Amino acid sequence: MDVYDVHTHVVPKGWPDLAAECGGTGWPWLRVDNERAAMLMVGEREWRPIQSACWDAPTRLSDMDADGIDVQVVSPTPLFFSYDRPADQAVRVARIFNDLVLECAAAGGDRLVPFCQVPLQDPDAACAELDRCLAAGHAGVEIGNHVGDRDLDDPGVVEFLKHCAHVGAPVFVHPWDMPDSPRLGRWMARWLTGMPAETHLSMLAMILGGVFDEVPSSLRICFAHGGGSFPYWLGRADNAWHRRGDLVRGRSTHPPSHYIGRFYVDSVVFEEPALRLLVSVVGEDRVMVGSDYPYPLGERPAGQVVRKAEFLTDDQRTKLLTTNARRFLEH
Amino acid sequence: MDVYDVHTHVVPKGWPDLAAECGGTGWPWLRVDNERAAMLMVGEREWRPIQSACWDAPTRLSDMDADGIDVQVVSPTPLFFSYDRPADQAVRVARIFNDLVLECAAAGGDRLVPFCQVPLQDPDAACAELDRCLAAGHAGVEIGNHVGDRDLDDPGVVEFLKHCAHVGAPVFVHPWDMPDSPRLGRWMARWLTGMPAETHLSMLAMILGGVFDEVPSSLRICFAHGGGSFPYWLGRADNAWHRRGDLVRGRSTHPPSHYIGRFYVDSVVFEEPALRLLVSVVGEDRVMVGSDYPYPLGERPAGQVVRKAEFLTDDQRTKLLTTNARRFLEH
Numbered sequence: 001m002d003v004y005d006v007h008t009h010v011v012p013k014g015w016p017d018l019a020a021e022c023g024g025t026g027w028p029w030l031r032v033d034n035e036r037a038a039m040l041m042v043g044e045r046e047w048r049p050i051q052s053a054c055w056d057a058p059t060r061l062s063d064m065d066a067d068g069i070d071v072q073v074v075s076p077t078p079l080f081f082s083y084d085r086p087a088d089q090a091v092r093v094a095r096i097f098n099d100l101v102l103e104c105a106a107a108g109g110d111r112l113v114p115f116c117q118v119p120l121q122d123p124d125a126a127c128a129e130l131d132r133c134l135a136a137g138h139a140g141v142e143i144g145n146h147v148g149d150r151d152l153d154d155p156g157v158v159e160f161l162k163h164c165a166h167v168g169a170p171v172f173v174h175p176w177d178m179p180d181s182p183r184l185g186r187w188m189a190r191w192l193t194g195m196p197a198e199t200h201l202s203m204l205a206m207i208l209g210g211v212f213d214e215v216p217s218s219l220r221i222c223f224a225h226g227g228g229s230f231p232y233w234l235g236r237a238d239n240a241w242h243r244r245g246d247l248v249r250g251r252s253t254h255p256p257s258h259y260i261g262r263f264y265v266d267s268v269v270f271e272e273p274a275l276r277l278l279v280s281v282v283g284e285d286r287v288m289v290g291s292d293y294p295y296p297l298g299e300r301p302a303g304q305v306v307r308k309a310e311f312l313t314d315d316q317r318t319k320l321l322t323t324n325a326r327r328f329l330e331h
Numbered sequence: 332m333d334v335y336d337v338h339t340h341v342v343p344k345g346w347p348d349l350a351a352e353c354g355g356t357g358w359p360w361l362r363v364d365n366e367r368a369a370m371l372m373v374g375e376r377e378w379r380p381i382q383s384a385c386w387d388a389p390t391r392l393s394d395m396d397a398d399g400i401d402v403q404v405v406s407p408t409p410l411f412f413s414y415d416r417p418a419d420q421a422v423r424v425a426r427i428f429n430d431l432v433l434e435c436a437a438a439g440g441d442r443l444v445p446f447c448q449v450p451l452q453d454p455d456a457a458c459a460e461l462d463r464c465l466a467a468g469h470a471g472v473e474i475g476n477h478v479g480d481r482d483l484d485d486p487g488v489v490e491f492l493k494h495c496a497h498v499g500a501p502v503f504v505h506p507w508d509m510p511d512s513p514r515l516g517r518w519m520a521r522w523l524t525g526m527p528a529e530t531h532l533s534m535l536a537m538i539l540g541g542v543f544d545e546v547p548s549s550l551r552i553c554f555a556h557g558g559g560s561f562p563y564w565l566g567r568a569d570n571a572w573h574r575r576g577d578l579v580r581g582r583s584t585h586p587p588s589h590y591i592g593r594f595y596v597d598s599v600v601f602e603e604p605a606l607r608l609l610v611s612v613v614g615e616d617r618v619m620v621g622s623d624y625p626y627p628l629g630e631r632p633a634g635q636v637v638r639k640a641e642f643l644t645d646d647q648r649t650k651l652l653t654t655n656a657r658r659f660l661e662h
Contacts, residue, residue: 149513179510182480187539187579189532192568196560197528201520208518225567229527229560232608235601235636236556236628237523243627248518270566273611277563280604296574297567305566 001318002070004325005302006172007224007266007290010074010114011040012100013055022092028079040079047079053294057107063293064111067301072293073329074105075115075142078176083121083147090119091129098133105137113329115140115172121147123156127163139329140170144177145202152202153209153251161211165219170328174224175199191297199228203263204237210251212259220328222264224290226274231265231281264328266290267320268299272309284316288325332649333401335656336633337503338555338597338621341405341445342371343431344386353423359410371410378410384625388438394624395442398632403624404660405436406446406473409507414452414478421450422460429464436468444660446471446503452478454487458494470660471501475508476533483533484540484582492542496550501659505555506530522628530559534594535568541582543590551659553595555621557605562596562612595659597621598651599630603640615647619656 011030018027028047031039038054040047053059054077064072080097082090098116105114116133118126120143130141141164147154152161152173164171178184178194203223206212223230230237237256240248264286269275279287289306292298299305306312306320325331342361349358359378362370369385371378384390385408395403411428413421429447436445447464449457451474461472472495478485483492483504495502509515509525534554537543554561561568568587571579595617600606610618620637623629630636637643637651656662 146514151514179512181510183477183482183532183536187535187581188571188575189535192535192564192571192579193528193531193560196564196567197524197531200524200528200560201514204518204520204523205514226563229524229531229563232557232560232563232600232605233523233527235605236527239601239630240519240523240628244519248523250518268567269563270570271612273608274563274566276611277604277608280607281602297571299570 001322003068003303003321004071004073004289004329005069005291005293006073006222006288006325006328007268008072008074008293009054009077009295010101010104011050011054011077012097012104013038015096015100018093018096021096022089024085024089042079051294055104057104057112060294061108061111067303068307069302071111071113073113073115073140073172074101075172075174076101076117078144078174081117081144081176082119083144087119087122087125090121091125094119094129098129098138099136102137113139113331115142117142118160120144120157120160123159126160130163130169131167134167134169140172142172142174145173145175145198146177151205151209153205153211158211158214161215161219161221165216168330170220170222170330172222172224173199173202175228188297196225196228199223199225200230200233203227203230204256207256207259208248208250208252210253212262213251213253217262220264222266222288222328224266226267226269226278227265227282231278234281261286264288264324267303267306268292270299270305272305272311275305275309276311279312279316284319285324287320288328289321332653334399334634334652335402335404335620335660336400336622336624337404337553337619337656337659338599339403339405339624340385340408340626341432341435342381342385342408343428343435344369346427346431349424349427352427353420355416355420373410382625386435388435388443391625392439392442398634399638400633402442402444404444404446404471404503405432406503406505407432407448409475409505412448412475412507413450414475418450418453418456421452422456425450425460429460429469430467433468444470444662446473448473449491451475451488451491454490457491461494461500462498465498465500471503473503473505476504476506476529477508482536482540484536484542489542489545492546492550492552496547499661501551501553501661503553503555504530504533506533506559519628527556527559530554530556531561531564534558534561535587538587538590539579539581539583541584543593544582544584548593551595553597553619553659555597555599557598557600557609558596558613562609565612592617595619595655598634598637599623601630601636603636603642606636606640607642610643610647615650616655618651619659620652
């Protein structure tokens with residue numbers, strides 16, 4: 001029984017000069033400080049310190065062994081999505097990172113399963129890059145939860161999601177590009193409150209924007225961080241859909257709870273009461289171990305909350321550790 | 332055994348011309364369309380349709396009888412807080428509404444317990460208005476969760492909270508003034524995702540801003556809507572506090588979960604799995620029935636999720652229906 005962690009991130013150990021390769025300015029670059037540590041830079045700004053686990057397969061495999069994880073899905077770090085740039089720049093940067101991620105994953109043998117990024121601001125280019133990546137060895141795609149002011153119900157995004165369903169590529173939706181403000185600019189509030197709110201909003205956009213009604217039910221889509229705050233607030237959304245339908249229903253044909261079963265979530269909610277809510281609301285067939293490895297806001301040991309949860313039956317635990325991810329990945 | 336609903340709102344049936352009474356422009360006013368319906372107006376804009384339950388005590392009492400609620404805490408509608416106006420205007424509008432709310436409540440006998448509003452942008456004026464209201468018959472105070480860019484850890488707000496602890500006034504914190512954007516401006520997203528995110532952020536501000544370390548533990552404070560998304564994400568906050576303490580700890584001396592027991596939440600989360608999480612995380616002594624009556628995003632019948640929840644013991648249910656609110660209100 002292989003245990004899967006569907007939510008991890010990878011950063012290559014350096015990449016070509018993106019201004020030279022892609023045009024534009026203000027690109028991220030990596031300042032490698034030593035064999036074990038580097039600083040993700042954006043222009044002259046120190047954006048985030050990272051460790052070698054981000055790029056070094058042996059370090060990852062060692063941590064996976066320690067945590068009891070057999071297979072990781074390795075996804076890009078959202079900083080590289082570049083949805084706010086001209087599409088031709090985003091296409092080029094996606095190709096560069098997607099090829100580098102393949103190399104990182106290959107160094108882990110079958111245990112690292114690569115997901116690609118796509119230039120989601122240009123649906124045709126996004127579909128083409130997905131096709132190129134699937135042919136090259138990627139197993140799925142990670143997308144950001146919005147493209148500027150366009151949410152997941154944007155016609156271009158919906159076109160891309162239909163293509164994913166058509167070619168059978170699993171989609172992992174990660175929050176990014178969180179609003180900022182003086183109140184949100186402290187103690188990582190954009191990560192602590194902003195990320196769960198972003199995913200909450202985008203799941204509502206999938207439902208109330210009619211996306212689940214429009215895309216094939218064969219689409220396999222997973223929302224990071226336990227579906228953000230959506231699962232806790234499903235009852236509030238259902239109640240509003242019924243009582244203020246004039247404002248709330250949008251393009252949806254059913255109340256939000258109807259769409260349970262159409263999406264997966266990961267398990268990185270840390271505490272048993274939250275996991276219990278998650279399994280109750282989205283179902284034991286739709287929760288998969290995810291950890292956000294190797295970032296510090298992630299769970300270590302990966303999958304701990306699933307392994308320790310006393311409310312899970314053995315059968316349910318197997319689903320969360322293995323079976324659901326296999327179905328999501330068609331692995 | 333009296334059943335309490337600690338989260339309801341009242342709107343008086345009309346009020347003086349606020350531009351004439353308080354100065355300034357763009358004030359809310361009430362367009363009474365008939366005996367049962369009115370439109371809350373802001374300047375020329377239709378802000379929200381309301382029904383006579385907002386102002387009419389017999390209607391409220393009849394609904395309370397139908398729902399099995401003996402006592403309602405009646406709080407202002409946040410639209411009237413006026414924290415963004417000059418303090419002297421906010422003082423005047425608070426006096427007008429607080430006196431009108433007393434009249435509304437008096438028409439309900441002992442069954443409607445009034446909470447006042449205060450000009451929170453001016454701590455001295457806020458303390459003075461609270462004292463005036465307590466002497467006049469108000470039982471506590473409702474505050475918005477922020478004053479512009481100042482959160483609940485703002486020194487002026489902390490000064491007011493200390494005063495509330497000193498005079499023994501219970502505080503009900505309601506989200507308001509939610510950010511807007513093209514993505515949030517659809518299907519009431521500012522209410523569905525914005526409000527829970529606002530309360531989540533402000534509870535972090537109470538903790539990481541060191542407020543719970545600074546104010547007396549005698550402060551009785553309740554956060555609306557089940558504590559926003561905070562209870563679902565407490566584990567994420569604790570993990571971040573430990574693993575990125577350099578960025579996250581702020582002025583707090585303990586991890587977020589340490590402050591459980593220092594605050595109350597209401598029960599308006601609609602579904603049993605969410606209530607179960609809430610009771611697990613914040614404790615059976617800290618959850619009280621709240622409904623958001625009479626607004627359509629509230630729960631009807633009020634307290635239904637508490638009455639129906641199968642996981643609650645009889646003793647726990649009594650706490651949520653009665654005992655906890657009595658302690659919160661010192662009733």
